[in-house]
Amino acid sequence: ETGVTQSPTHLIKTRGQQVTLRCSSQSGHNTVSWYQQALGQGPQFIFQYYREEENGRGNFPPRFSGLQFPNYSSELNVNALELDDSALYLCASSLASVLYGYTFGSGTRLTVV
Amino acid sequence: GQQLNQSPQSMFIQEGEDVSMNCTSSSIFNTWLWYKQDPGEGPVLLIALYKAGELTSNGRLTAQFGITRKDSFLNISASIPSDVGIYFCAGPGGYTGTASKLTFGTGTRLQVTL
Numbered sequence: 001e002t003g004v005t006q007s008p009t010h011l012i013k014t015r016g017q018q019v020t021l022r023c024s025s026q027s028g029h030n031t032v033s034w035y036q037q038a039l040g041q042g043p044q045f046i047f048q049y050y051r052e053e054e055n056g057r058g059n060f061p062p063r064f065s066g067l068q069f070p071n072y073s074s075e076l077n078v079n080a081l082e083l084d085d086s087a088l089y090l091c092a093s094s095l096a097s098v099l100y101g102y103t104f105g106s107g108t109r110l111t112v113v
Numbered sequence: 114g115q116q117l118n119q120s121p122q123s124m125f126i127q128e129g130e131d132v133s134m135n136c137t138s139s140s141i142f143n144t145w146l147w148y149k150q151d152p153g154e155g156p157v158l159l160i161a162l163y164k165a166g167e168l169t170s171n172g173r174l175t176a177q178f179g180i181t182r183k184d185s186f187l188n189i190s191a192s193i194p195s196d197v198g199i200y201f202c203a204g205p206g207g208y209t210g211t212a213s214k215l216t217f218g219t220g221t222r223l224q225v226t227l
Contacts, residue, residue: 004155033214035215040220041219041220042117042201042203042217042218042219042220043156043201043215043217044217045206045214045215045216048213048214056213056214058206058214090155090156092155100144100146100161100205100213100215102158102215104155104156104157105155106153106154106155107153107154107155
């Protein structure tokens, strides 16, 4: 059984650019959530995808968007990057029927300069 | 919105010592979760609590669901070097749409000296 895999592990982008982060969910999991973790903070909920649709969103602007694919993998897209977007982006997969049964990936460290 | 405050923010202890940390909420929770995050990794679930007053152990770790439902406690007995990391409490952040989300605390950073 493979866990949650995220790519890339690190990347550096320039302010104003766009970025796509990828996540492969754990085998058997059909729900994917994305969290942003700023340095020294706890993770903050961005949004969740189930059956290829966004079914809930945290307090993040529309330039944060996502996709879920038929194989339950997911992408997080961020447009018009700002310096404050620098953070660790965590993907968590779960089975919809198991409340809070998340498995987190190791994250993508995004630095915006 | 919901806030989870953890204390202490950080602690330095010697190997073999016991550790206690807590988490308080501005609102009532019906589930408490404790996670550990190692450097460069995502959080890993340690213990889940579902009932006020519940006391649950996982090896050297013991967590309690406060009876007011606004706090929770995590104890680590006989600490070892691999206990180093950041410990987060988390609880249901309510439903946005039909999604279930977690609200995380501010974290307690644990350092263990030999």
